[in-house]
Amino acid sequence: xxxxxxxxxxxxxxxxxxxxxxxxxxxxxxxxxxxxxxxxxxxxxxxxxxxxxxxxxxxxxxxxxxxxxxxxxxxxxxxxxxxxxxxxxxxxxxxxxxxxxxxxxxxxxxxxxxxxxxxxxxxxxxxxxxxxxxxxxxxxxxxxxxxxxxxxxxxxxxxxxxxxxxxxxxxxxxxxxxxxxxxxxxxxxxxxxxxxxxxxxxxxxxxxxxxxxxxxxxxxxxxxxxxxxxxxxxxxxxxxxxxxxxxxxxxxxxxxxxxxxxxxxxxxxxxxxxxxxxxxxxxxxxxxxxxxxxxxxxxxxxxxxxxxxxxxxxxxxxxxxxxxxxxxxxxxxxxxxxxxxxxxxxxxxxxxxxxxxxxxxxxxxxxxxxxxxxxxxxxxxxxxxxxxxxxxxxxxxxxxxxxxxxxxxxxxxxxxxxxxxxxxxxxxxxxxxxxxxxxxxxxxxxxxxxxxxxxxxxxxxxxxxxxxxxxxxxxxxxxxxxxxxxxxxxxxxxxxxxxxxxxxxxxxxxxxxxxxxxxxxxxxxxxxxxxxxxxxxxxxxxxxxxxxxxxxxxxxxxxxxxxxxxxxxxxxxxxxxxxxxxxxxxxxxxxxxxxxxxxxxxxxxxxxxxxxxxxxxxxxxxxxxxxxxxxxxxxxxxxxxxxxxxxxxxxxxxxxxxxxxxxxxxxxxxxxxxxxxxxxxxxxxxxxxxxxxxxxxxxxxxxxxxxxxxxxxxxxxxxxxxxxxxxxxxxxxxxxxxxxxxxxxxxxxxxxxxxxxxxxxxxxxxxxxxxxxxxx
Numbered sequence: 001x002x003x004x005x006x007x008x009x010x011x012x013x014x015x016x017x018x019x020x021x022x023x024x025x026x027x028x029x030x031x032x033x034x035x036x037x038x039x040x041x042x043x044x045x046x047x048x049x050x051x052x053x054x055x056x057x058x059x060x061x062x063x064x065x066x067x068x069x070x071x072x073x074x075x076x077x078x079x080x081x082x083x084x085x086x087x088x089x090x091x092x093x094x095x096x097x098x099x100x101x102x103x104x105x106x107x108x109x110x111x112x113x114x115x116x117x118x119x120x121x122x123x124x125x126x127x128x129x130x131x132x133x134x135x136x137x138x139x140x141x142x143x144x145x146x147x148x149x150x151x152x153x154x155x156x157x158x159x160x161x162x163x164x165x166x167x168x169x170x171x172x173x174x175x176x177x178x179x180x181x182x183x184x185x186x187x188x189x190x191x192x193x194x195x196x197x198x199x200x201x202x203x204x205x206x207x208x209x210x211x212x213x214x215x216x217x218x219x220x221x222x223x224x225x226x227x228x229x230x231x232x233x234x235x236x237x238x239x240x241x242x243x244x245x246x247x248x249x250x251x252x253x254x255x256x257x258x259x260x261x262x263x264x265x266x267x268x269x270x271x272x273x274x275x276x277x278x279x280x281x282x283x284x285x286x287x288x289x290x291x292x293x294x295x296x297x298x299x300x301x302x303x304x305x306x307x308x309x310x311x312x313x314x315x316x317x318x319x320x321x322x323x324x325x326x327x328x329x330x331x332x333x334x335x336x337x338x339x340x341x342x343x344x345x346x347x348x349x350x351x352x353x354x355x356x357x358x359x360x361x362x363x364x365x366x367x368x369x370x371x372x373x374x375x376x377x378x379x380x381x382x383x384x385x386x387x388x389x390x391x392x393x394x395x396x397x398x399x400x401x402x403x404x405x406x407x408x409x410x411x412x413x414x415x416x417x418x419x420x421x422x423x424x425x426x427x428x429x430x431x432x433x434x435x436x437x438x439x440x441x442x443x444x445x446x447x448x449x450x451x452x453x454x455x456x457x458x459x460x461x462x463x464x465x466x467x468x469x470x471x472x473x474x475x476x477x478x479x480x481x482x483x484x485x486x487x488x489x490x491x492x493x494x495x496x497x498x499x500x501x502x503x504x505x506x507x508x509x510x511x512x513x514x515x516x517x518x519x520x521x522x523x524x525x526x527x528x529x530x531x532x533x534x535x536x537x538x539x540x541x542x543x544x545x546x547x548x549x550x551x552x553x554x555x556x557x558x559x560x561x562x563x564x565x566x567x568x569x570x571x572x573x574x575x576x577x578x579x580x581x582x583x584x585x586x587x588x589x590x591x592x593x594x595x596x597x598x599x600x601x602x603x604x605x606x607x608x609x610x611x612x613x614x615x616x617x618x619x620x621x622x623x624x625x626x627x628x629x630x631x632x633x634x635x636x637x638x639x640x641x642x643x644x645x646x647x648x649x650x651x652x653x654x655x656x657x658x659x660x661x662x663x664x665x666x667x668x669x670x671x672x673x674x675x676x677x678x679x680x681x682x683x684x685x686x687x688x689x690x691x692x693x694x695x696x697x698x699x700x701x702x703x704x705x706x707x708x709x710x711x712x713x714x715x716x717x718x719x720x721x722x723x724x725x726x727x728x729x730x731x732x733x734x735x736x737x738x739x740x741x742x743x744x745x746x747x748x749x750x751x752x753x754x755x756x757x758x759x760x761x762x763x764x765x766x767x768x769x770x771x772x773x774x775x776x
Contacts, residue, residue, distance in 0.1 A: 007271045007314065007490075014267050018318050021260045026326045028253035030334055033464035035246040039239060040460060045214065047231050048238030051095045052106050052216030054223035055234075056085050061223055064113070064176045067183065068193055069105040076101060084227065103216055108200050110219035112179065114158060117142060117171040142173055151177040260319055268315030275307045279496055287503040288569045289529050294496065297380035302496055305375055306489035313479075313486030321479045328472030331465045345444065346469055349437045353473045356429055361484075364422045367415050371485060374412040381408045430474050437466055502529070503568050503589070510586040515595055517676035517707040518580050519543040519566065525574035526565060535561050536730045539575070541723070545676070548700075548708040550718035552751060553727030559711045560601055562727070563681050566709070567596050579677070597670030599683040601711075603662040605654030610639060611646040613665060617673035626672055632698045633668035634691050635661070660687055667695070677707045684710075684717050692717060715755045724748070 008015055042050055049055075057065070062084065066074050080086060080098055090098075115123075124137055124145065137145060146153030158172045225231055283291075283299060294302075335346060385392065385401050392401050445459035524539040536558050543549040551559050564570055565577060568584055577584045584592055597617065605613050614626045621629075626646065630636050638661050642648040654662045663683055670678060678699075684692045696717065699708070712718045719738050726734030726741060726748045734745030741748040 005314075005317075007275065007310070008267070010274070011267045011270060014263050015318065018260055018263050018267075019322060021256045021263070022323045022326055025253050025256035025260065026323065026330050028249040028256065029327065030330045030465070030468070031249050032246060032253075033334070033461040033468075035242055035249070036464070037458055037461035038242055039246075041458065042217075043235065043239045043242060046217040047221050048235035049217050049220050049224070049231075050238075052099050052103060052213075052220050053080055053086055053095060054220040054227065056227035056229055057081065057223045058227055059084060061226060064180070065106065065109045067112075067176060067179050068108040068197065069102070073102055073105055099213075099216065103212065104197055104201060106219055107212070107215055108197060109176065110215065110222075111200070112176050113174045113222075114172040115175050117155060117173055120145075120173045120175055123175075146177070149178055149181065151181050153177065260323075264315045264318035267318060268311045271314045272307050272311030275310060275493055276303060279303050279307070279493060282497055282499070285501045285503075286499070287501050287571070288564065289502045290499055292529070293499070295376075295380060297383050298376045299496070300383075301376050301379050302489075302492050306492050309486050309489035310493065313482050313489075316482060317479065320475045321483075324472040324475040324479075327475075328469050331469040331472065334465045335462065335469070345437065345440055346466055349433055349466070349470055350473060352433055353430070353470065353477070356426070356433075357473075357477050360422055360426055364419050364484075367419045367422075371412070371415050371419070371488075374408070374415055378405075378408045378412050381405050426477060430470070430477065434467060434470050437470060438463055441466055503571050505589060506586050508586075509588045509591075510582050511591065512580055512582060512587070512595070514580075515676050516580050517545045517595070517705070518578075519677055519707055519709070520578045520581075521575070522578065523575040524565065524572050524577060526561060526570060527573045528570075534573075534730055536565075539732055541725055541732065541735060543677075543707045543709055543723070545705050545707050547722040548710060548718075548720070550721035550724045551709065551711045551727060552713070552715070552718060552724060552748070554751075557727040558730040559727055560681055561730075563598075563679050563709060563711055566677070566679055567593050567598050595676045596679060597673045597675035597677070598679045599663075599666050599670045599681060601681040601683070601685075603654065603659070603666040603683070605650050605657070605662055605665060607652040608650055609644075609647050610642075610650060610665065613650055614646075614669050614672050616669050617675075621672045625674075626668075628702070629668040629672035630665075632671050632695070632702050633664045634687075634695045634698070635664040635668050638664075660691070663687060664691075664695070671699075671703065675706065678703070678709065680708075680710045680712075682711045682713060685713060689716060696720075715752050726751075 042048060062081065066077060069077060076098060080090060120142070121138065137148075140148070142153050142155045153173055153175070155171050155173050158170050159167050160170050221231060224234070279299075279302065283303075286294075332346070381404060385405060392398060441459065441463050445462065520542045521539045524536060525534050526536040527534045539562065541549070551562060553559055561570070565572055566584075568589060571585065579587065579592065579595065606616065610630075611623075611626055614629060615621045618625075623646075627636070630639055630646075638657075639645055639648070650656065650665075654665070657665070663685075664687070667680070667683055684695065687695065692714075693716075710718060710721065715738075718724055721738070724734070724736060724738060724741055725732055726745050728747050734741050734748050736744070742752060
């Protein structure tokens with residue numbers, strides 16, 4: 001996993017910015033349910049009134065409210081009002097403290113202001129010791145009872161709802177004048193008030209905090225109405241104010257989310273760009289040994305599909321995986337803050353989610369690791385079939401190759417289907433958990449609402465927070481599906497980046513002062529990586545300027561391996577190769593390869609034009625130089641036949657020219673470079689004998705002062721070479737001119753006789769040989 005995220009180091013500032021934006025987004029996201037709760041509980045149920053202290057209060061009510069207050073509470077009450085209006089200097093924190101400190105006396109006052117007639121008569125009956133007097137009081141009206149006590153009492157009707165939602169009308173009495181009279185006469189002492197408050201507190205303890213707060217707010221609403229305030233306006237104002245805050249939070253959340261997506265996308269794209277650049281740069285440094293280690297199809301997959309996986313996972317990681325814990329932790333804190341006492345519901349849901357995710361990942365993880373290998377195999381088979389299509393058709397292997405591709409495709413498809421089928425269980429199960437959680441919360445919450453310990457808005461907020469917590473784990477789950485495949489892709493990319501090329505630049509390079517092109521092999525040995533035997537053994541020879549050194553031998557004797565050592569496509573394992581007396585490994589690679597015009601055994605052309613291909617090694621070559629190189633390579637004949645001549649298009653891989661034309665263009669490309677050393681690795685094989693002879697003659701006349709090394713299969717190509725090396729099983733078994741080798745090298749004689757007649761070789765048959773022939 002570390003390999004996946006170490007690519008983010010260059011973008012630490014962007015990641016930090018994303019974290020800040022995600023915190024802002026989460027804060028806004030977590031604030032919205034609370035605003036919803038406030039709109040329901042305060043805006044709708046409490047008419048927009050938030051505190052138990054009324055905005056305005058009549059003078060009479062102001063005095064009545066102090067009946068059941070202690071001296072300290074009276075002081076706080078009086079300090080909170082300036083006349084009949086609540087002070088504007090009071091902050092929300094101050095009002096919250098006053099709500100807590102004055103809740104009991106305010107509720108006691110509110111209770112006394114609307115005592116039911118039955119409760120009032122019961123209270124009076126408890127104070128009477130004479131049964132006759134009690135019986136007499138039961139026959140009196142409320143007005144008559146008040147007159148008997150020296151106060152004026154007026155009954156009024158109030159509508160109440162029971163727990164089943166049924167409404168009923170109750171006759172109530174404001175009995176506070178009775179207590180005011182008792183206070184003036186000294187009958188209402190501190191002990192009596194304390195006893196009444198104690199009874200009320202015991203009753204409040206059996207009620208929920210939510211219900212108690214609503215009762216206090218109801219008192220404030222009643223006082224505001226009595227003071228002449230427009231409650232509908234207060235409610236509308238609160239709803240608009242809270243709704244505006246909610247909209248502002250929503251827009252802030254949207255802006256933060258857009259910024260996060262933008263920055264995360266840039267970081268993901270940047271990571272992909274960097275990885276592509278690093279992989280390409282590393283592969284360009286690979287020697288042929290490393291190219292043999294990684295197949296071309298695998299390198300293509302790693303450079304495209306794997307990097308795409310890492311780029312996508314990086315962007316989604318920054319957008320979702322970082323946001324999920326922030327949202328989840330914030331949701332947990334909000335749930336605790338609600339004080340609903342239903343945290344166990346969230347814990348249960350999270351444990352179930354983790355269990356399900358663990359089981360699914362244990363099943364799917366091995367398949368994720370296998371998937372990229374199967375993608376490699378499909379690419380490999382596809383590439384082989386497409387590049388070898390003509391051969392497949394010629395041998396009638398279409399059906400077999402189709403079956404081969406189908407097998408690779410089916411293996412990948414089966415793995416994909418297995419993973420997808422396993423992961424399809426995840427979303428339905430998560431939805432089932434979410435909806436089951438919602439039902440459980442509603443069921444538990446409804447009992448708490450019925451008990452007065454929770455309000456409807458609080459339950460709504462709790463459900464939303466619970467969904468956020470579950471969604472955060474759902475996001476983590478979705479990433480758990482992508483991370484393994486991204487991790488595998490990152491590991492495969494890192495394998496390429498961590499592979500060191502066996503052909504290294506020297507730390508203390510030397511430079512050629514005056515390059516002449518003298519190439520010397522001094523006891524050179526070479527062994528391929530992981531091979532048990534040498535491919536080349538103890539090679540010693542010198543190739544000089546203005547001379548042609550030819551190399552010939554049977555198939556697999558090491559000819560191409562030998563010439564691959566010259567531009568350091570491989571490094572020797574023993575001995576040394578020098579150019580003008582300087583060890584090749586002491587020269588900078590660019591300087592060394594600038595001195596060499598290499599024509600590979602298999603001609604390679606690049607998409608573009610004929611001119612662009614001929615200027616491949618020398619971009620500054622003039623038109624005259626390009627034309628001269630084409631003339632030497634005997635390519636002008638077919639170039640002139642094309643309508644656009646040197647501007648004619650070359651398709652990718654040179655598929656729109658013949659094999660011979662391709663070889664001539666690759667030879668011309670090397671000539672246009674003006675190197676000191678020419679290396680032709682069997683580059684004349686596709687040429688007819690006439691073109692071959694003309695090309696070699698033009699090379700001898702036009703390319704002066706250059707060392708010429710030619711690998712050939714045909715004796716006719718190297719007849720006039722100044723030095724011919726005969727290879728057999730990686731060793732030089734003959735060295736000299738054509739005439740010398742015919743005399744003293746049996747291997748060369750066998751090759752020569754298999755291609756040319758004795759007369760062409762300049763050999764005369766002896767009489768014995770002739771007689772033997774006649775006898776046969």
